[in-house]
Every structure is written in structure tokens, then in C-alpha cells.
Amino acid sequence: MPEVLEEVERWLADRSWPAADRPLGRLLERKRASGATVSVVLPALDEEATVGAIVEVIRRDLIEGLPFPLVDELVVVDSGSSDRTAEVAAKAGARVVHRDSILPRLPAVPGKGEVLWRSLLATTGDIVCFVDADLRDFSSAFVSGIVGPLLTEPDVQFVKAMYDRPLGDAPGQGGRVTELVARPLLNLHWPRLAGFVQPLGGEYAVRRSLLERLPFPVGYGVELGLLVDALHTVGLDALAQVDVGVRLHRHQDGQALGRMAAAIYRTAQLRLSRGHSPGHRRGYPQVRPALTQFERGPEGFVARTYAVDTEERPPMLEIEEYAIRRVA
Template sequence: MLEEVERWLADRSWSVADRPLDQLLAAKRAAGTTVSVVLPALDEEATVGDIVEVIRRELVDGLPYPLVDELVVVDSGSADRTAEVAAKAGATVVHRDDILPRIPAVPGKGEVLWRSLLATSGDVVCFVDADLRDFSAAFVTGIVGPLLTEPDVQFVKAMYDRPLGDAPGQGGRVTELVARPLLNLHWPRLAGFVQPLGGEYAVRRSLLERLPFPVGYGVELGLLVDALHTVGLDALAQVDVGVRLHRHQDGQALGRMAAAIYRTAELRLSRGHSPGHRWGHPRLRPALTQFERGPHGFEPRTHPVDTEERPPMADIEEYAVRRVA
């Protein structure tokens, strides 16, 4: 297994500099591939506009042939000016609840990403988190690049440094404490991914529409594991795009995120998505109790853990009708 991971790292790990923009544009035009960029957003007025402006200036308006055909911000109920700022910067803004209204929406990032497949049409769908600071277009060109130049690649994750304050590489706390141990223990073929939980990745629609989507924070791990079992390791890749600066959450929020990720992994283990797996379906309590100090000592706060998953979008009637049309 270690030899396979080392081979994959040599064959399927690249740098953004390996594929200049002119090469990507030529490959895109020759193949007629279309690219959609999706930013899931909730109260991100401080950063979403800058991200949209960079993508439009460098990958749409400033080129003889656009690399990005659709730039869509899916707003999941912001209380601030996220939608206004994104639209002014040049994005198409769609509200989560206006997509597939037949099915009531639930809170969660994965829910937004799932619904975005109905709000876009690109052959390649590129997800970018809306809280990034000092955004570079390399986040898009890096992860879209292999999908335009390597016919066998279907799923590409960004990899990057994630500083925490002045400490380099310390920003991925849930990755190092939860996701990486889970992957190494149960899906060791995925051990080579530097940022398995990163929110920046690009996928061929033909694959993405076949995958179930956890509605919450487990969506990145769930998609990665399911992609491995659907198309195999050599169809997956990663690209180094530099440094990722973004807002960091507090310890309790990270604890809730970790619980959702563990639950997502547990569901896949129960389906047999692990070599040599022997478990049945464990009965887990889908809640997380945390503590805060109050006037009378430590007080419990219990939060539900995301357990819901959306079916593959290809199974949704409205999507199938749209794809045929």
C-alpha cells in the first residue's frame, strides 16, 4: 500500500506552475470543455467580492477566451450583504432555497454544494470557499488544469499551506486530528492527500452527479472516499497552489465539525468502504455534548451531528430532465 501511495504522489501530485494558463486555454478550446466555478457562501460579505473580482478579471474578462464560463455564488441565507457584494463584483447569485424548491433545504455546506449542480451546467465544476483572503486565481487554474489536460483525471483537490496566526502549517487542525488518521487507518490509498478536507476542488460533472452528498461538514471527506470507490485512485489528483488564508473557527466549532466528519466516515465504513471491514452498522448517538462555564459551573450544550445525506444528483428527476434538455 505504501508503494502505491508513493507512486500516486509521483504521478498525480502537481504544482500550479506545471500548467501555464495559455496551455489550459488551448486545451479547453480544443476539447470544448465548459467550466463552472461555485462559491458556497454564508455571511461572507468581507471576502466574497474580492474572490469574484479576481476570477472575473483574470479568468473571464481579461482573456481572449474565458477559462471560466460560469461564476455562481450560492447564498445559503446570509444576514449580511453577501449576495449584494457578490452580484456587484460580477457573479451570478442564486439563493439555496430557490434551487430545487420541491425538496426543503437543510442547513449545511454539503447541501449547498449538492444543489449547485442544478444551478450550473459546466462539464467541470470547481468549488471555492468564499472566506479566502488574498485570493489568487491559481486556486482555480491549479485544480481545473489537470481536468483540461489529463483525460484520465476526474477529481482534483488543491493542496496548500494553512498558517494559523504566525504558525505555518498549523491551520488544518481537524484534518490532522480526525481526517488524516481516519483516512490512513481505513482508506490508506488516500493517505497521500495533503488537504483532504480543503474546500477547493474541481470534479468532472459526470462523476460528481453520481456521488451522494453529506449535507454538512462531512461533505469533503465523503466525496473523496466515494470518488475513490467509484473511479479509482489514479483518477484522483492534487495540485499545490501555495498558501490558503481564511477565517479560523474556535475549538468548539471544530469539535462539531470533527463529529460530523467522523459520522460521515462511519457511514461509509458500515457500507463496506474499507478493505477487510467486518463491522455491521454501529449504533451511534448523533449528537455532541460540549461544555461552557456558566455562573453555576460547567453547563452542557448538546448539538445535533449531521447524519443526512443527499442522493446522487443524477437520481433527481428535475436534474435528469435538465440534463436531457
């Protein structure tokens, strides 16, 4: 597929930028001229150790002390923390919303994608920027960098952050599920997305007008699902990525990574079954939505089987409460 490789190379040249390309002053000028509003959402579950510092940096650099704020809303959506996440986030200056208080008629299910989906009802910004709440040594460039192209490039609708992900002292070894599962899937089935450095990264900014049209996998498959569906909906040239440096965060153990990988594979398989990949027709064979893992016990290995996330929320435009609010 030489034509696809040429398209990816062109995209990398045209739609991949360093954060420094768009200084904050320029972004403020463009924001004022466009009238666009920006919401930052931090999905959080037991993140009291890190969420406060992230909120403080965003408030200090992108809200306070500026001629006018780059960020209009800073919302932490707590998905049922058992620690002081909500208290710490509120004290640092975020508006804290509990997942279950959003769209209460529809019982919430566990999962990051569920929280991101519900956050569309808890925010109003024209641009929605998602940031994981477990980041350490956080820089506000994670927000301004990925919001920037949406303020300066009218044709861009979806921007992912790219960064180095060290694992301990090993540079670039933190994205294990990305390298072993997501990148091979994308290269094989959606080769136009092969240029994304961090396809599973939790930091990305999207125009609300696109987000509200996309289905949301409820679990760990949400990032891959949104990226593939965005490609299918608006095309490659509406997608971009920005280099924001280094991402430091806590790492999951091997079994947790296995469950994440299964959810991501299942998300990809569902999209293949819908014909969202060149060369694949609808009716792509279904797979078993479960993962069996093994732990050694006193009498040998014990099998534990976990359900793989299969549920997806519909595009938010199909939700009555959202449609009513949008009209209002």
C-alpha cells in the same frame, strides 16, 4: 501493508503537481480543443468581507481580457446570509443564486454540503470547481491550478487543492480538524488516500459526470465523503492534487471545530457501514449521532448537546428535475 505504501508513493509522484506545471495559455488551448465548459461555485454564508474580492480576481484573471474565458460560469450560492453577501457578490460580477430557489419542492437543510449538492442544478459546466468564499489574498491559481489537470489529463476526474494553512504566525497549523481527525481516519481506513495533503480543503474541481453520481453529506462531512466515495467509484489514479501555495482564511473556535470533527467522523462511519473500506464489511457498528460539549456558566459547567449531521442527499442523477434537464 507495504503494497499500499508503494501505491501511495507512486500516486504522489504521478498525481501531485504544482500549479505552475500548467500555464494558463496551455489550459486555454486544451479547453478550446476539448470543448469542455467550466463552472466555478462559491458557497457563501455571511461572507461580505471576502466574497467580492474573490469574484473580482476570478473575473479579471480567468474570464475577462483573455482570448476566451477559462471560466464559463461564476456562481455564488447564498445559503441564507444575514449580511450583504449577495449584494457584494453580484456587484463584483457573479451570478447569485439563493439556496432555497434551487429545487424548491425539497426544503433545504442547513449545511455546506447541501449548498454544494444543490449547485449542480444551478450550473451547467462539464467541470465544476468549488471555492470557499472566506479566502483572503485570493489567487486565481486556486481555480486554474485545480481545473488544469481535468483539461490536460483525460484519466483524471477529481482534483483537490493543496496548500499551507498558517494559524496566525504559525505555519502549517491551520488544519486542526484535518490533523486530529481526518488524516488519522484516512490513514487507518482508506490508506490509499493518505497522500492527500488537504483532504478537507474546500477547493476542488470535479468532472460533472462523476459528481452527479455521488451522494452528498449535507454538512461539514461533505469533503471527506466525496473524496472517499470518489475513490470507491473511480479509483485512486482518477484522483489528483495541485499545490496552489498558501490559503488564508478565518479560523473557527475550538467548540465549532469539535462539531465539525464529529460530523466528519460520522461521515466516515457511515461509509464504513457500507463497506467502502478494505477490510470492513457492511454492518460496521453505528455510533451516537450527537455531540455533548461543555461551557462554564455562573454555577459551573453547562452541557450542551448538538445533533451531528446524519442526512445525506442522493446522487443528483436520481433527482427528477436534474435528469430532465440533463436529457434536454
